[in-house]
Amino acid sequence: MNGPEIHLEVAPELRLFVAHERRRGRTAVVTDGSSTLGHVVESLGIPLTEAGQILVDGRPVPVSHIPGAGELVEVRAVERPQHIPGAPLRFLLDVHLGTLARRLRLLGVDAAYESEDIGDPALAALSARERRVMLSRDRGLLRRRELWAGAYVYSDRPDEQLRDVLERFAPPLAPWTRCTACNGELSGADKDAVRERLEQGTEKTYDVFAQCVACERVYWRGAHHARLEAIVTDAVREFGGATTR
Structure with a gap:
């Protein structure tokens, strides 16, 4: 210049x-x-x-x-919390933010995630088509003009990433209502209806189940529940929401 x-x-x-x-x-x-x-x-x-x-x-x-x-x-x-006008608050995460995507879904936040690297043009086009806020640590991706909206994820640590997104956008939280695998909605499931999907030990030990209406994955309060419960409790305490299923 x-x-x-x-x-x-x-x-x-x-x-x-x-x-x-x-x-x-x-x-x-x-x-x-x-x-x-x-x-x-x-x-x-x-x-x-x-x-x-x-x-x-x-x-x-x-x-x-x-x-x-x-x-x-x-x-x-950017002022926080940041309001994104024009559509319900939904997110799209790139291939490097899988753990963050699963934690957002655990809290009931609509978080689409590409588990394969589909390329920046395709991600930007998907953000625009579905009106999702693109979350990424890739500055080049965030500079693409076709993005509907975007935000840089400042940390490489999942705990800090989650706090950053919740603080910046203040999305409404509804824990235990989304499938952490596919982002679909969960509904209560009768044990008899999902019995064929359960291993013998699970069938004998647990009686309360939920199932994804999209991919049909079955959930119950298993060995990892305490760790997930701690993530939910901390997020709800600081950012609000409901902890009941």
């Missing part, structure tokens, strides 16, 4: 996206004089999904603003 010089200040939450020398406060950026502010912000490494209000000399401006010489640009983080 060889044009007007602007001054840039990035919110602390967004500094992980920019070069190290821009993380300490206000820095100079030379623009080309024709690119929009949205393009400038993205060229510095910040996905626009993570940019909240953008101020120029203290005034809010759209990402279509073309910056002029000497302007002070402040890029703020």
Whole structure:
């Protein structure tokens, strides 16, 4: 770029996206004089999904603003909780976020997940077609224009990922109502109706079952229930919802 010089200040939450020398406060950026502010912000490494209000000399401006010489640009983080207008809140997760997808489903959150790498264009198209918020740690994917909406997942640890998504979007929680395998809805199941799907030990030990209406997977309070119950209890305590089946 060889044009007007602007001054840039990035919110602390967004500094992980920019070069190290821009993380300490206000820095100079030379623009080309024709690119929009949205393009400038993205060229510095910040996905626009993570940019909240953008101020120029203290005034809010759209990402279509073309910056002029000497302007002070402040890029703020997205406000939390973030409201996504236009459709019920639903998510789409890429191939690297399987554990997060299962935990969201455990809490009753609609979370579609691609267990195979179908490629960024296909994921972006699916996000647009089904109006799902794309969750990913892939910054390139989040820059695709065809995305309906998106959000960067800041941690690589499932516990922190879950807190991040619940804090950012505040989805309504309805634990134990979705299939963690396929995202379908669960309904109560009579033991006799699912008996042929049970191993002998399970049939003798348990009497309360649920079944996915989509893939017909059967659920019961088995050996892993205490661990799952702890995830649900912690999430409901902090973010609200119901713990009863």
